[in-house]
Amino acid sequence: MKILFLGDLVGKPGFTAAVKKVPALRKELSLDAVVVNAENAADGSGLTPRQFQRLTDAGVDAITMGDHIYKNKDIIEVLAKSSRIVKPANYPLDSPGRCWTIVDTEAGPLVVISIMGRVFMRPVDCPFDALDRVLAEVSADDRFQGTATGGPPPILVDVHAEATSDKQVLGRYLDGKVTAVLGTHTHVPTADATVLPGGTAFQCDVGMCGPYESIIGRDISRVMSTSRTFEPTHFYVATQDVRLCGAIVESNPQGLATSIVRFEQKIK
Numbered sequence: 343m344k345i346l347f348l349g350d351l352v353g354k355p356g357f358t359a360a361v362k363k364v365p366a367l368r369k370e371l372s373l374d375a376v377v378v379n380a381e382n383a384a385d386g387s388g389l390t391p392r393q394f395q396r397l398t399d400a401g402v403d404a405i406t407m408g409d410h411i412y413k414n415k416d417i418i419e420v421l422a423k424s425s426r427i428v429k430p431a432n433y434p435l436d437s438p439g440r441c442w443t444i445v446d447t448e449a450g451p452l453v454v455i456s457i458m459g460r461v462f463m464r465p466v467d468c469p470f471d472a473l474d475r476v477l478a479e480v481s482a483d484d485r486f487q488g489t490a491t492g493g494p495p496p497i498l499v500d501v502h503a504e505a506t507s508d509k510q511v512l513g514r515y516l517d518g519k520v521t522a523v524l525g526t527h528t529h530v531p532t533a534d535a536t537v538l539p540g541g542t543a544f545q546c547d548v549g550m551c552g553p554y555e556s557i558i559g560r561d562i563s564r565v566m567s568t569s570r571t572f573e574p575t576h577f578y579v580a581t582q583d584v585r586l587c588g589a590i591v592e593s594n595p596q597g598l599a600t601s602i603v604r605f606e607q608k609i610k
């Protein structure tokens with residue numbers, strides 16, 4: 343299976359670029375599946391139900407989120423109903439949303455999981471315990487047993503964390519257990535895309551989809567001013583140098599990665 347994962351869609355520039363480009367990218371790159379992190383789609387924070395609909399209509403198979411998941415409260419109903427969006431698996435069990443999902447693609451089922459790191463983040467449950475629990479649930483599921491290829495379906499894990507060390511330790515923990523561990527949240531692509539020894543594709547951060555003439559997607563002067571004066575101000579989403587960033591992972595019938603390449607496309 344050939345999967346494109348796009349990092350945090352930031353505001354209108356990132357969201358619009360993804361909606362416009364995904365249908366063409368599916369064809370041009372012969373993609374079997376597209377997964378996006380959309381935690382910053384709604385003006386930089388959260389995701390609206392209408393945006394969710396437009397992304398899935400554009401050919402996005404599944405959506406991951408992060409610490410901004412509930413910023414737009416209307417998404418809670420979508421989280422409760424749809425199998426195309428997941429919450430971080432180590433959020434409280436009672437929080438809205440599902441901890442993992444299986445989506446059907448033309449190349450068979452794909453499992454999608456989101457997990458949050460614990461360094462410089464809001465306190466969440468242990469990611470290792472949550473992943474153990476979720477992977478046990480996944481492997482016990484009928485849809486996981488009976489795929490057309492006879493092997494397990496690919497499993498994509500979005501690791502939403504601040505620290506590279508936090509992401510690396512989760513990557514190593516999952517090596518050989520899942521197809522890909524791909525980082526989001528810091529919005530800056532890292533140059534470490536690799537297939538780990540056990541066969542899991544890994545990248546600390548795939549980079550945001552949004553305006554790169556910015557401070558992680560926001561207007562530079564606003565962030566600069568608040569950084570210097572501590573005076574709170576609204577951080578507008580920036581507008582210039584819009585790029586889609588992500589990673590393309592290919593998996594084998596054993597559900598492990600054969601390759602990972604960084605994806606970056608400048609939007610004119």
Ligand SMILES: [Fe+2]
Pocket residue numbers: 350381382408526527528529
């Ligand atoms: Fe983000």
Ligand SMILES: [Fe+2]
Pocket residue numbers: 381408409410502526527
């Ligand atoms: Fe985040």
